[in-house]
Amino acid sequence: MINTKDILETVNMIQDENLDIRTITMGISLLDCATGDNATTCRRIYDKISRKAEHLVRTGEEIEKQYGIPIIHKRVAVTPIAMIYASCGGDPVALARVLDKVAQDIGVNFIGGYSALVQKGFAAGDEALIRSIPEALATTDRLCSSVNIGSTKAGINMDAVALMGRIVRESAEKTADRGCIGPAKLVALCNAPDDNPFMAGAFHGAGESDCVINVGVSGPGVVRAAIHKLADADLTEVADTVKRTAFKITRMGQLVAREASRRLGVPFGIVDLSLAPTPAVGDSVAHILEEMGLERCGAHGTTACLALLNDAVKKGGVMASSHVGGLSGAFIPVTEDAGMIDAAACGALTIEKLEAMTAVCSVGLDMIVLPGDTPAETISGIIADEAAIGMINSKTTAVRVIPAIGKSVGEELNFGGLLGRGPVMRVNPASPAKLIARGGRIPAPMQSLKN
Numbered sequence: 001m002i003n004t005k006d007i008l009e010t011v012n013m014i015q016d017e018n019l020d021i022r023t024i025t026m027g028i029s030l031l032d033c034a035t036g037d038n039a040t041t042c043r044r045i046y047d048k049i050s051r052k053a054e055h056l057v058r059t060g061e062e063i064e065k066q067y068g069i070p071i072i073h074k075r076v077a078v079t080p081i082a083m084i085y086a087s088c089g090g091d092p093v094a095l096a097r098v099l100d101k102v103a104q105d106i107g108v109n110f111i112g113g114y115s116a117l118v119q120k121g122f123a124a125g126d127e128a129l130i131r132s133i134p135e136a137l138a139t140t141d142r143l144c145s146s147v148n149i150g151s152t153k154a155g156i157n158m159d160a161v162a163l164m165g166r167i168v169r170e171s172a173e174k175t176a177d178r179g180c181i182g183p184a185k186l187v188a189l190c191n192a193p194d195d196n197p198f199m200a201g202a203f204h205g206a207g208e209s210d211c212v213i214n215v216g217v218s219g220p221g222v223v224r225a226a227i228h229k230l231a232d233a234d235l236t237e238v239a240d241t242v243k244r245t246a247f248k249i250t251r252m253g254q255l256v257a258r259e260a261s262r263r264l265g266v267p268f269g270i271v272d273l274s275l276a277p278t279p280a281v282g283d284s285v286a287h288i289l290e291e292m293g294l295e296r297c298g299a300h301g302t303t304a305c306l307a308l309l310n311d312a313v314k315k316g317g318v319m320a321s322s323h324v325g326g327l328s329g330a331f332i333p334v335t336e337d338a339g340m341i342d343a344a345a346c347g348a349l350t351i352e353k354l355e356a357m358t359a360v361c362s363v364g365l366d367m368i369v370l371p372g373d374t375p376a377e378t379i380s381g382i383i384a385d386e387a388a389i390g391m392i393n394s395k396t397t398a399v400r401v402i403p404a405i406g407k408s409v410g411e412e413l414n415f416g417g418l419l420g421r422g423p424v425m426r427v428n429p430a431s432p433a434k435l436i437a438r439g440g441r442i443p444a445p446m447q448s449l450k451n
Contacts (some may be wrong), residue, residue: 009081019249020070022218022255022276024060025197026053027204027269028211030079038090038448042098048445049076049102052211052266057107059263063256071256072418076103077202077214078113086125096136096143103142110185112202114145117192120154120441130160133167137182138174144200150190150387152394155444158384162436164188165380169403172372176405184419185366187400190390195270195325201363201398212269213261214326216279217253218276219245221283223309238292239312246273246316254321270324273317274362275309276339279420283332285309286339297339298349306330307360327396330361335415335422336367345423351382352428359389364397369413372405379403383433384442392445
């Protein structure tokens, strides 16, 4: 039974510590929309998403009002569009535009799933869709795109890695007049989960139900406030405090997920219990790490602190929800985290240190601004390194980097809103071009043979 103390504690978390539901994401299968004709397929996609998600935004707003819980984003994720495009042909960008149109009409913030899964090679439609990504992102507003280029079972598709380096760069060039926003909505993944509610990597996996509700909870400010009260407690107590706090945060997410599922008549999928920061002061994962005792995020000891945080969040959250999934843990996007921005700007946090941190965080190199003249091969090298961490460690990793066309190290790129702002970070000038040009596939590690 919920007592008065629990209620007041939750109210304080919401009002003073930035506790919120970061997203309600409806996953929708489009497999039954595939036809042999592009125009007919587009029409079926629009009709199905409109029918399934027409009340999503309103339902989220009603739950927010009834319970007083902020629900920041309402989103849709669909079947990887490369699978649909393989059946209909034509111009893949037409599919991107219909997704963007329906997202606008139903009022969601983003729609994810302009995606391809090519970890073991290119199937019909995959390469054409990937090559269309720069144009698709340049001519839409709410569309997000992702490509899974590796997995622990399959290894790393280095031909796809080489292609993605060029695609990221081309996306930046095509949207240079809009702050290079294109690659901010594009992510290269390794071990992509089927039920991720967070953009830009969200898609609705082929093994999922026809339609589900997934919820992503957040609360870096709540965790930081809890650790702040511990003064000089040892790290065992810090971990226990994070676990208890994650339980409370996730319990709220479970409530919202169940209520949204009931009202929409759609099965409940998962709660993703990730600590997802924002540029707002007091909502930073970096500040949690500094509260543990670091002078600045990026100092030696940062990876150990992040490992403690990520593990404790999962241990505490998993007890509060009947189904936990997605990415779950702690995100470290640079431009979306006030503490990360400051640490990168002063030089305490480098791309190399961020790469080390990705071995123990939820995702990977996220929202990092690169110099505008960074070659495509270097971007491919960054993607390959990150995918290798994911492949060997059997975890999801991702790369979302933004070449800031016309800008150099020390300057800043500002997206505004949730995507935030970030300093242009130094990139190692040594070239991996010959490696990337080899192509082929990096073989899967021995743990891929587990059955």
